[in-house]
Amino acid sequence: MSPQQVSDTRPQPQPTLSLRHAVAIIVGIVIGAGIFKSPSLVAQFSGSASTMMWAWVLGGLISLLGALCYAELASAWPHAGGDYHFLWRAYGRRVAFLFAWARFAVITTGSIALLGFVFGDYMSALLPWGTTHSAAIWAALALIVLTWLNLRGLQASASTQSWLTMAEVLGLVLVIVAGIWLSTGNGSAIAPGTIVTQESSSGTGMWGLAMVFVLLTYGGWNEAAYLSAEMHGSRKRILHALVISIGLITALYVAVNWAYWQGLGMSGMAGSKAVAADLLERAFGAAGQWVMAAMVAVAAITSMNATMIVGARTNFAVGRDWPQLAFLGRWQQARGVPSIALYAQSACAMLLILLGDTMRSGFQTMVDFTAPVFWLFFLLSTLALIVLRVREPHAERPFRVPFYPLLPLIFAGVCGYMLWSSLVYVRIGAWVGVAVLAVGGVLLWWLERGAAPAVDDARGDGNRI
Template sequence: MKEKTQGNLRIGTEAEPKPALGLTDAIAVIVGIVIGAGIFRTPSLVAANSGSVGIFLLTWVLGGVVSLIGALSYAELTTTFPNTGGDYYFLRRAYGKRLAFLFAWARMSVIQTGSIALLSFIIGDYLTQIYTLGEFSPVIYASLVVIVLTGINIVGVKVGTGTQKVLTTVEVLGILIITGAGFFFAPEQAGASSIASDTSGQTNSLGLAMVFVLLTFGGWNEAAYISGELRSGRKGMAIALVAGIILITIIYLLINLAYLNVLGLSGMAQSDAVAGDLMRITFGEGGVLLIGVLVAVSALTSANATIFTGARTNYALGRDFPLFGILGKWNEQTSSPVNAFIVQGFISLALISLGLLTRNGFATMIEYTAPVFWFFFLLVGVALFILRRKEPDRERPFRVPLYPVTPLIFCLSSAYLLYSSLVYTGLGALVGVGVLAVGVILLLVLPAIDRKIAARSDKAKEAVPKSL
């Protein structure tokens, strides 16, 4: 609890985040965000762009390596500058208040809320296959996901992280079931020999394959938003990041080996739902139902973690900019930014409505979020270099190894994915960039708005009786 003062006058108290998360909480958030529905969709695209099994597996190993390099860079930033604002705070220290505002605006209106809507659409699509609610069933399910998970996180940090650990556990157990099915229940005709069979139809585009792989690995950086709430201290965040990425890479390799064992590389490349095809071959139609539930749970896990971390940036935005001051209120009883959760939920519901209009919610949200996300991801990587120069005497409990090579690789990979997200996407990307442009306009008028709000605040203070 931080006490506000005006001169010698105490005018109230303001709640602030407290260390309430354990190391397992942080790892659960990282694993829960990254291992989402992507691992059930992208392997077929990776296989279609891999000329051999060796290249296919290499892309997943490289995805883990690149993610680990990025995590090491983030580990330095999060341990040196632990703050609930995460990327927002790093950008603010490196580039100043204006660029930080633009990022917070993008995260609130494009990146985080778009991701929440995307994941909710995945859940809606799969639940509709199990039980339809009518013509707009996916949208109804998606909207319910946002409302229910937002409500759970508003109740409090312990409920939110507890839900996250349960969902992550179910998700990992489900993936282990698929992996076990692929290794131990595959028919003889789909045995190990299929791994090396018929790869003549595949192309050999390592770069394009890596785009899909790195998208599947995306999301580990969200741990930065809980760095100020971790009980195990600064080094604990570095451990959580590295351990999370290693665990995710192992899981991805195992499940892809299971896919190969049942379908072979060619079969994967021709499949629109590799996990569904694997379960159909091993367990029949009942397996298809099981995978539908699993994909929904996986997306639900990521959605809950994304909602949990997203509100933290909105809270930081409200703390720094009077125009959005309503977002900067921290509820001490629930240990959560309640207003930030509510606003984030409404924006996510609006984006779900946008998906309804385009009739292809999942694809629209990918296009909408990708370019803006990778643009700021690149800027965070560059921020590490800037902060090393601006604050050389700052205590750094963890220093990224092999500096400057390691963060440079991180920046180059982010730049490549920014390029790819602009080249391979369509109208949705233009809408996302357009929303970012609205933030630029707000940035231009922000000083004048802040001055007016500050003037009103000064008048209100002057109106307080001196006898108080």
């Protein structure tokens, strides 16, 4: 423990989260609208049912590899800043700040706004406002209510998250039940062995593209790192939370895709615009469409709440390190929440909702940029494990990645491939990402012109939480 840490008497995050709450948050972040859309694309590019199913299994295994890497980092250095803190220790404050800026400017707030629009689109189908701005109104209302909920405290938001995640999982169970119902000869299922012509020519490139969508659907488990400082019990509890969450998510994803295949066949999956809606309609009739809209709305708001919980903690960590941004580093001890950081995050997300309502295509391009930026810093965070093994060999590590350095290098290779793929397929969005990082560089230059940051050490030793 460094002298700076000893003298720091400011309110800090406390270990109040249970394993159940952590699992609910992780599962809630990962299982969003993607599982209701991506399976159609994966079916198109897989070529056969067995290849498709193995793609979803492989996605879970790859996620588990990454989780083991993050479990070592988070158990060794539990910190509310998550990736921001790991990047600081490994590469210094500049790289860490650029990550925090990208996360605040678009990655987290853009995700919150986009999830708000998904929620708004489906709520508009259930309860329309009678205006073209209906989706934006629902998105704004969801943001306001969830901000109020999170300001009440971590226990309130985490408990709500547990109930939302339970409802979300029950929705996926309903999809699985529909698949079983159709596979037994009820309803009007399509023969599951049917394959569309375009799939038979699927090659390595198509398989790689299928994995892009699979891994995007699994994305978000790494947010567990932001909870590491607030989990009570052994520091290895973060490992348990990650393994349990990814195991549950993988089982659900494989079962849901089996249900889609059984109910719609490969052709039906590949040609569907709303695969879950088509399955439920085939199994339960017109009522299935209403149930589907409610399921996606719940999934969207569940991911939205979980993203808000973890997102504000990066802003809090930045406020602790940079005196000019100290207002972000205020921790409300009684409620266990970084209130100012949460207000800032919600304000930025609200601006994106307003922008998205006025120029929807521009909003989509702006949000698309998150993929290359996300995978760039994901790659750097994974390599940080190797850097810190060399730089800080004697640091206490309650958990060590097995088969080091093979497993971290394999996952780093996956991140590198995903970075390349996202740059190839996103294109315009990638340039938006570069522009946002450039703005962050200007802001960093302005901050460094002023007072020196609170922690000038390249590894951030003085600000562990």
